[in-house]
Amino acid sequence: xxxxINTNKIAVTGCSxxxxxxxxxxxxxxxxxxxxxxxxxxxxxxxxxxxxxEQDSGDVVQQATEIVQENxxxxxxxxNYVFNISVLPYDHHELAALVAPRxxxxxxxxxxxxxxxxxxxxxMTAAHTVFESMGIADHHGFVQxxxxxxxxxxxxxxxxxxxxxxxxxxxxP
Numbered sequence: 001x002x003x004x005i006n007t008n009k010i011a012v013t014g015c016s017x018x019x020x021x022x023x024x025x026x027x028x029x030x031x032x033x034x035x036x037x038x039x040x041x042x043x044x045x046x047x048x049x050x051x052x053x054e055q056d057s058g059d060v061v062q063q064a065t066e067i068v069q070e071n072x073x074x075x076x077x078x079x080n081y082v083f084n085i086s087v088l089p090y091d092h093h094e095l096a097a098l099v100a101p102r103x104x105x106x107x108x109x110x111x112x113x114x115x116x117x118x119x120x121x122x123x124m125t126a127a128h129t130v131f132e133s134m135g136i137a138d139h140h141g142f143v144q145x146x147x148x149x150x151x152x153x154x155x156x157x158x159x160x161x162x163x164x165x166x167x168x169x170x171x172x173p
Contacts, residue, residue: 001137096127
């Protein structure tokens with residue numbers, strides 16, 4: 001109470017592997033009022049199937065196979081699916097949609113191909129349709145920009161971030 005923190009209005013954020021964790025926490029923890037993954041890439045705000053399409057088209061992107069080899073960000077049981085992701089009954093647009101009706105804004109850096117800009121755009125566009133169908137399209141944002149280092153949040157993105165803070169954490173217009 002002395003810190004004047006409204007525990008009903010907390011946000012979760014993180015970048016890269018911590019962005020994956022932020023998205024997961026926001027999807028499954030209803031106490032989180034605002035979810036902000038940054039540069040979460042594969043296993044975050046990109047879709048496995050779209051990333052596979054990008055790779056098959058000749059782009060260099062992070063794949064499901066790397067998620068269990070580079071860092072074990074998922075259960076080792078996920079290794080049973082990484083070479084045949086089409087058998088998975090879901091993709092990450094559905095994970096992002098689980099955040100709804102609570103707000104979600106995610107940021108991707110277009111400077112790094114391995115973050116799959118096309119997959120991120122397609123995946124978050126699909127997730128956005130869920131927010132739209134619920135009549136809360138303004139609860140979802142997706143920003144793709146470049147010209148900055150990995151996990152550096154450029155100051156020119158502050159207006160979009162602060163707009164989400166104002167509306168969803170501070171109850172301001």
